[in-house]
Amino acid sequence: MPAFEPCSFRKYSLEAGRQVAEQSVRVGKQGLVELVRGRRMCYFQENNYRQGHNSTLFPTWYQSSWPYKVSYTPLYEPWYIVDRFLNPWYDARLTG
8 A cells, every 4th residue: 555645855834734635635546646746745755765665666556546566675664454443463552
């Protein structure tokens, strides 16, 4: 699951960053891709820790409407969504 955030190099105020993040949720995938192309949103830690998410193959994700395979590379930090009530195997310190 790819993760995004307001681009840190823009040095958004807290309120402006919140507005861009909220906009990215409302506009769907194609709108999010446009925000990325306009450099308002970046993939998570794009400017500080690229190796953590590069295996996601973002150019492929931007164009794909179906799941695709990625390969693990050292330091890759894949994200996924899980129901916390159906899958209790997690570190309780990370709740919230």
